[in-house]
Amino acid sequence: MDIGSKKIAIKDRFTLILGKFKRELFQEYLNQEFVQIIEEADLIPAKKLVNYFQNQSDELKGLDNSLKILDFLTNYRKIVEYNLEIFAKFNKIIEIIFSTFRYEYLSERKNQLIVELEFAEKHKKSSELSAIVDLINKLKESIKTNKVKLNYIKEDYFQRKNQIDQIKENLAISEDKIQELNQIKKKCFSQINRITRQIEGSTTNQENDSMLKLGNDDKLTNADKIRALQKKAKETQYEINQIKSRSKQIKGELEKLFPHFDIYKKDYEEILESIKDDEKRIRVLQKEYENEIHANEETQIEEIKDLLETPIRPSLEIKEEISKINSELEAISIPEDFLSADNPSNLRVVLDKLREIDDILRSNDEKISIHRNEEEISNIFENYDIFESVIGDFEGILNDFLKEINLEINFLLVINDTNTSFYLKTNFFRNNKEKANFEALTTPEKIFFIISFFISTGVVLGHDNIFFSNLFIPNIYNKGGSIYRTIRKILPIFETNDKLSKFKLIFLMSNLELKKEINNIKLIKV
Structure with missing residues (x-):
């Protein structure tokens, strides 16, 4: 590899290069989104994470299409809400029609009961x-x-x-x-x-x-x-x-x-x-x-024969039914602009309202219909599946490293309050019990996480040679002791895990003194 004007031969699987370097020398290995992600480690913007991945892999080009799923679902939700609004109006009209029919039926039934009551009262005289x-x-x-x-x-x-x-x-x-x-x-x-x-x-x-x-x-x-x-x-x-x-x-x-x-x-x-x-x-x-x-009274005999076939109900029972009907009539609520007091059965206003809804359905196709470009939608969901798969693999590799310090991370995909952006919320667990966010971690834990995060990216993306430098991370985490301790814990994982056997690790450390040698790593001083 070239460092400035110097060429360094990398033959070993694990290499540590010490010297005094400028950050500009490693621009080809540095991804700017990485620093931004670390600065927002508790709640990582999905857009930055997607850019972080796709900028390092041609296979993941177009991964940002996965985030369009939110726009698609938001638009779908607006259309559904608009349809629900129209349905609510339609349902209200149907309820009014039902209430009108019920009102008419009860009114007619009440008139019948009044006649029946008069008949019952007449016979009660004897x-x-x-x-x-x-x-x-x-x-x-x-x-x-x-x-x-x-x-x-x-x-x-x-x-x-x-x-x-x-x-x-x-x-x-x-x-x-x-x-x-x-x-x-x-x-x-x-x-x-x-x-x-x-x-x-x-x-x-x-x-x-x-x-x-x-x-x-x-x-x-x-x-x-x-x-x-x-x-x-x-x-x-x-x-x-x-x-x-x-x-x-x-x-x-x-x-x-x-x-x-x-x-x-x-x-x-x-x-x-x-x-x-x-x-x-x-x-x-x-x-x-x-x-x-x-x-x-001879003239009543035919009427009485019919009466005997259908027994006369007591007046009290008829009055109770009339009272129940009166209560139900009072409870029926029909807006004044829908009901004609002179002619309750006139449904002209209701029919006009139904025509209005029909006009809305005919003239607002964009608001009520979901126009699908199946190829585009399929591409969005395919990329979203890839994004979830990448995050899942990334979380698994990262936890393989974090368990060395009794930490475990869980990524949770969330949406902001305005439903416009995805975020990846990070939750840490100590010893599988104590929950913490990034800010609650100790400095050594943060440094271990940052280095593991960077290396896990290379593993997930399949980079045969994974380069890491202390120049890639914020200055507050540029602690030599913690960085070298992290390297000592990570190397054995690469040696024992068959899934990691093909990867080479190259650490470029600038102005960080190594006080104690690290086993199984090639040390090169420049």
Whole structure:
């Protein structure tokens, strides 16, 4: 490499060149944005950081396009906000239309209720008719309530009834089976007696015929027949005992079912009877009601028949509904410039407002439509992805160095209050716990960070030869002891980390005395 008029051969991987140099000699290695970034280390302007990277790498040329994403999103936000503003106006008109329709409906419903109330009040004058109607309504309400109760217990009642009926049927079948088996057992013993008499010679031909009908084989000896019949009788008795045992168990289960079933049965029959009584009573009352109307005013009979099909509601109930409608009508708010007091159903003003919105949508295309240049937008997002990737890689390499002094850095991309610029906020952590900003770091920590920052840039950008000089940093951080301690800690990382094996480090130190040698570094004094 050339330093002024001198040529220095760099053969070693790590080289430290000491001398007295002027900053101008290293202009090709110095990036002015680096100093500006260090001066704003707590909140780094993304624009400067982007320039810092792309000015050192042809591959990152155009990286500043990534920052246009903010302009794109800001413009997108303005368009969305304008659309929301128009939507709010449109929504307001729709709400007014709904309120107008609701107002009209409630007004009409109120008029109907007033007529219904007059009709109810007219019929209320006759105490007998009113009493009949009230009683009919009460009976209908009672029927309705009882039907609900009936449906509630109906399924459980019939389920238990069917269960009990099934058990009774099974018990009856078991009893029939026991009787049948007893007959078989009886016949077995009867035949044993007959065979015994046969052996004694007192058997008649008729008895022999009867024995043959029972199915015993004539080829068997009498002793075999007796044993077979005894076995049959024993097996039959065993089966009888089994059936009796099962029947006893089933009877026990049946006894347990009866108490609950009796309750359900009693309730079910009482409710059913009550419904039938009420229905019968209603038919009688309806007939009485018609007779009363016939006696007083023949012309009302058709009206009363319709009334009986739709029960008259109590006046109080109608008044309560009218009161609720009045409250809702008072709560409906329609701007005076939208509603015509003389003709509330006139929607001319509302329609005019809708036309205004339609005109806005037709004449403000730039404000409401997002005109996309897909290639440009794609380029912006691709560069933004590259920017994020570079920052992520940069943070990872930087932390590989910072962990040597128990520090860790976290970059957070933020936007300023006016939504016009990106910034990279730096957060430091000591021992993974204590949080600090750049200004809170000690001077040695700051110097370590600055040198690591510069070297990490070269690593991320893939520079085979990374040059660093104390002339690149602000004078307040030009501390020889801290700089050399940083170099001593960084070199072993490059030696042990395979990802860093291709990089060479060249340190150019001006007017900084090296009091203690650094291992594994080529020292050149100029």
